[in-house]
Amino acid sequence: MKTLHPEGWKPAKGYANGIAARVAQARQALSNGVAGVAEAGGLPEHVVRRTWYVVDKAEYEGAARALGEAYREVLGRHFPAMTLVEVAALLEPGAKVEIEATAVVPDPFIDPASA
DSSP: OOOOTTSOOOOOOOSOOEOOOOOOOOHHHHHHHHHHHHHOOOOOGGEEEEEEEEEHHHHHHHTTHHHHHHHHHHHTOOEEEEEEEOOOOOOTTTOOOEEEEEEEEOOOSSOTTTT
């Protein structure tokens, strides 16, 4: 992780103007969610809500552009309701992010015309 400070900007005090960080964990968490929804016969657009649990809100905010790119690579332009929660730690050692998703997958046995 590297702190970013654009030339000519006032010095940041108590925060960073930006952080360069890898987003592999977020990309993997998003991919895992897509796989879970697919197992139920759903698509990414069936996700109606996501809750992101992060151990460092500043790192999350600093990586916003890279996170957005990773998000669109995995999920396209579907943006359901979202909550971000900063937590002290996650269960997996070294984990920086965990993403919980709720999906509403249409029942394949119901004819939409008769519902």
